[in-house]
Amino acid sequence: MSSQPVLEIRGLDKSFGPVQVLHHVDLTAHAGEVTALVGDNGAGKSTLVKCIGGTYTADAGEYVFDGRPVHITSPRDAADLGIEIVYQDLALCDNLDIVQNMFLGREKRSGLVLDEATMEEMAAKTLDGLSVRTVKSIRQLVSSLSGGQRQTVAIAKAVLWNSKVVILDEPTAALGVAQTAQVLELVRRLADNGLAVILISHNLNDVFAVSDRISALYLGRMAAQVKTSDVTHAQVVELITSGRSGELGLQNVNGVTA
Amino acid sequence: MSTDVLTRRPAVRGLLAENGPLAALVALAVVLSLLSGDFLSVTNLLNVGVQAAVTAILAFGSTFVIITGGIDLSVGAVAALSAIVLAWTSTSAGVPWPVATLVALVAGLACGLVNAALITYGKLPPFIATLAMLGVARGLALVVSQGSPIAMPDAVSHLGDTIGGYLPVPVLVMIIMGVITAVVLNRTYPGRAMYAIGGNEEAARLSGIKVNRQKLITYALSGAFAATAGVVLASRLASAQPQAASGYELDAIAAVVIGGASLSGGKGRALGTLVGALILAVLRNGLNLLSVSAFWQQVVIGVVIALAVLIDTLRRRGSA
Numbered sequence: 001m002s003s004q005p006v007l008e009i010r011g012l013d014k015s016f017g018p019v020q021v022l023h024h025v026d027l028t029a030h031a032g033e034v035t036a037l038v039g040d041n042g043a044g045k046s047t048l049v050k051c052i053g054g055t056y057t058a059d060a061g062e063y064v065f066d067g068r069p070v071h072i073t074s075p076r077d078a079a080d081l082g083i084e085i086v087y088q089d090l091a092l093c094d095n096l097d098i099v100q101n102m103f104l105g106r107e108k109r110s111g112l113v114l115d116e117a118t119m120e121e122m123a124a125k126t127l128d129g130l131s132v133r134t135v136k137s138i139r140q141l142v143s144s145l146s147g148g149q150r151q152t153v154a155i156a157k158a159v160l161w162n163s164k165v166v167i168l169d170e171p172t173a174a175l176g177v178a179q180t181a182q183v184l185e186l187v188r189r190l191a192d193n194g195l196a197v198i199l200i201s202h203n204l205n206d207v208f209a210v211s212d213r214i215s216a217l218y219l220g221r222m223a224a225q226v227k228t229s230d231v232t233h234a235q236v237v238e239l240i241t242s243g244r245s246g247e248l249g250l251q252n253v254n255g256v257t258a
Numbered sequence: 259m260s261t262d263v264l265t266r267r268p269a270v271r272g273l274l275a276e277n278g279p280l281a282a283l284v285a286l287a288v289v290l291s292l293l294s295g296d297f298l299s300v301t302n303l304l305n306v307g308v309q310a311a312v313t314a315i316l317a318f319g320s321t322f323v324i325i326t327g328g329i330d331l332s333v334g335a336v337a338a339l340s341a342i343v344l345a346w347t348s349t350s351a352g353v354p355w356p357v358a359t360l361v362a363l364v365a366g367l368a369c370g371l372v373n374a375a376l377i378t379y380g381k382l383p384p385f386i387a388t389l390a391m392l393g394v395a396r397g398l399a400l401v402v403s404q405g406s407p408i409a410m411p412d413a414v415s416h417l418g419d420t421i422g423g424y425l426p427v428p429v430l431v432m433i434i435m436g437v438i439t440a441v442v443l444n445r446t447y448p449g450r451a452m453y454a455i456g457g458n459e460e461a462a463r464l465s466g467i468k469v470n471r472q473k474l475i476t477y478a479l480s481g482a483f484a485a486t487a488g489v490v491l492a493s494r495l496a497s498a499q500p501q502a503a504s505g506y507e508l509d510a511i512a513a514v515v516i517g518g519a520s521l522s523g524g525k526g527r528a529l530g531t532l533v534g535a536l537i538l539a540v541l542r543n544g545l546n547l548l549s550v551s552a553f554w555q556q557v558v559i560g561v562v563i564a565l566a567v568l569i570d571t572l573r574r575r576g577s578a
Contacts, residue, residue: 076466091464093457095524096450104454105466113445 004067006031006196007052007083007165012061014044014051021047025061025222027215029165029196034187036207036228037200039217040240045200048217049167052198053085054078066164081165084158088169090150092157094143098135099123101142102157126160129193130186148179155186159195166190167198172206184210204233218243223250278570279517279533286537290544297547304426310539311428312337312491314532316506317513318439319483321531322476324514325443327456327523328384330480332373332391334506337488338499339395340366344489345408345498355413363485369395370481371474378470392507399500407499410492417493428490432532435486440528448475456523512559513538516566537562 005028014022022044029035039045050056052063054072063070065081072078078085092101099116102123108115123138132152135145142150151171158166168187172180188210191197201207207214208228216223216239223243231248238245290297316333323330340362348358369391376387420426443449451472454462463469487506492498515521516537517530541562545555 075464079466087464091458091461093454093461093524095457096453100450100453104450104462107447107450109447113441114447114450 005029005064006066007198008062008064009048009052010062010064012048012051012063013059014047014056015059021220022051022058023221025217025220026225027052027198027222028225029198030213031164031196032191032194033212034191034197034199034210035213035215036211037198037215037217038202038204038207038236038240042219043217043240044220045217046169049085049169049198049200052078052167053083079161082161082163083165083167084161084163085167086151086154086158086169086171088173090154092142092150092154095141097141098138098145098153101153102126102160104157106161122160123156126156130156130159130189132156132186134182146179147175148182151175151179151183152186155183155190159190159193163195165196165198167200169200170202171199172201172203180206204236207236208233216240216249218250221250224248277533278573279530279537279566282566283533283537283540286540286544290540290547294544294547297544302543302547304420304424304429306536306539306543307429307432308426308494309543310535311426311432312487312494312503313506313509313513313538314432314535315435315483315487315490316503316510317517317531317535318435318528319480319487320507320510320514321439321517321519321526321528322442322452323384323480324511324519324521325452325456325523325526326473326476327459327521328377328473328476329388329511329521330370330373330477330484331385331388331507332369332395333480333484333487333510334503335392335395335399336366336369336481336484337491337503337506338501339369339399339402339488340485341488341492341498341502342399342403342408342500344414345410345492346402348411348414349408355411358411359414359489362489363482366481366483366485366488367478368481369484370478373481374474374477377477378473396500396504403498403500405500407497409497410495414489414493415496417490418496428494431486431490435483436528436532439531442479443526443528448472452476453524456525458524509535509538512563516563518570534566537566 007029009025009027012022012025025048027048037045047056051058054075054077057073063072070081093104099120103119108118120138127138134149142153145153171183171187175183184206187197187199199211211228213225214228214231214236215225216236218239223239226248235245235248239249243250296302316337319333320330343365344358344362347353347361348355373388373391376382377384417427421430451462451467454467455469455472459469488503491502513534514526514531517527517534519526519530538559541559542555545558
């Protein structure tokens with residue numbers, strides 16, 4: 001299972017003006033696994049994800065995809081490699097239906113006009129592949145969907161393009177218990193379908209429920225990358241709040257010498 | 259019998275709910291035909307069509323803009339400028355009229371592009387950018403025409419005629435522009451992008467839509483539609499007047515809103531806009547037939563605009 005990672009980030013630095021947000025961060029994601037990215041507010045999770053997704057350009061560091069070094073300078077580059085990000089605030093348009101949202105910005109066309117039939121068919125196939133059966137009609141407006149269903153559509157939008165890496169930013173943050181379970185099940189299914197999933201979450205119950213590995217960021221540094229089965233809840237909390245937990249984690253944190 | 263009633267009533271109610279503006283137009287027509295014997299005559303209805311044409315064409319252009327959540331206050335002035343450009347180039351400059359018409363359309367398109375550039379790259383609110391364009395276009399129309407009407411070349415004036423002595427050309431142009439609007443909105447990528455931008459601009463951007471480029475297309479379309487309206491108006495009057503179409507931008511916006519669009523964006527249809535423009539024209543026509551004073555007509559039209567949006571809001575609150 002832990003063969004060559006699909007995505008490997010090495011020594012990534014990122015500063016905004018005088019503020020260095022990410023210090024030499026390493027991160028790997030493997031096909032068929034869910035890697036949870038945890039960390040306190042301001043630890044740099046979102047910045048890291050935006051660097052991976054091409055919204056920000058890293059100042060330094062290597063970016064290896066499928067064993068090849070690559071350069072990502074725009075979201076388009078990342079999408080072309082097969083890296084999709086599902087944003088926290090759900091980049092969906094309420095006034096459009098499910099199919100229209102899934103294809104937004106990448107509509108199928110035949111000549112000058114939109115090819116609705118093909119899009120509808122592909123959307124239905126993708127939702128079927130994810131065993132999504134909670135929506136009544138794929139021509140329903142997104143505004144009529146529940147939070148969980150909206151999250152499902154956002155995720156389906158990401159996997160529609162034969163993506164290899166899907167990054168989910170707090171997919172369950174706004175959901176109730178039943179809907180959270182639904183979305184986590186979907187997250188697990190993505191990995192089981194062979195995708196590399198990076199799950200950003202504040203909720204350790206979610207993390208322990210679905211992830212195979214945990215990467216903990218602390219003040220812009222990667223404190224630890226561990227297998228979920230090797231650590232306890234308490235250890236992860238320590239990694240998040242102080243950057244270390246016994247043998248694990250950063251060793252001279254408070255000196256900030258690294 | 260009873261099943262017939264059961265199945266038909268929801269259908270009718272559904273149509274009313276789906277198409278409130280259309281229902282209002284039908285009701286208005288029924289009332290007016292009862293009150294005035296002249297209303298339903300073919301001549302009068304065609305007259306209403308001609309009256310509605312310029313507003314409708316302007317409103318189709320505004321529909322694109324309003325769906326993106328923007329506003330275009332310059333369409334009336336741009337229509338006047340385009341008409342002046344057509345008249346001036348084809349008479350004073352001696353350019354053949356088909357070329358002059360093309361130049362007029364390009365002038366309208368250019369005004370739209372300037373609007374869009376101010377809004378996207380200059381980060382001006384659409385209200386301000388197009389308000390500025392309203393002044394500039396109206397001013398340029400006065401400058402070029404030196405403040406007086408320019409007679410249209412004969413060939414262009416025929417645009418105001420009828421085909422086969424029956425179908426007025428302005429009505430035909432209105433229908434063609436309406437079909438173009440419907441196709442762009444429902445069947446093309448720019449149309450889809452307009453709805454997306456109006457619905458959630460950030461989501462549109464994150465989904466890879468080049469928002470600035472799509473706004474350029476949107477305002478350019480509005481400018482080109484305004485120019486078309488200007489040509490139609492001038493051909494009807496057989497002359498281009500620098501003060502023509504003043505205040506029409508507000509009629510256009512009213513037509514779009516009565517047609518069910520939302521000024522906050524993401525919503526609107528070509529058919530709705532057409533119905534909105536027809537409601538305004540039918541109302542004016544009907545009030546004339548009933549010899550209501552022109553002063554009271556303005557009051558009535560103001561009330562209708564408020565009512566149309568109010569009913570739509572209440573209806574949506576009821577269904578939600």
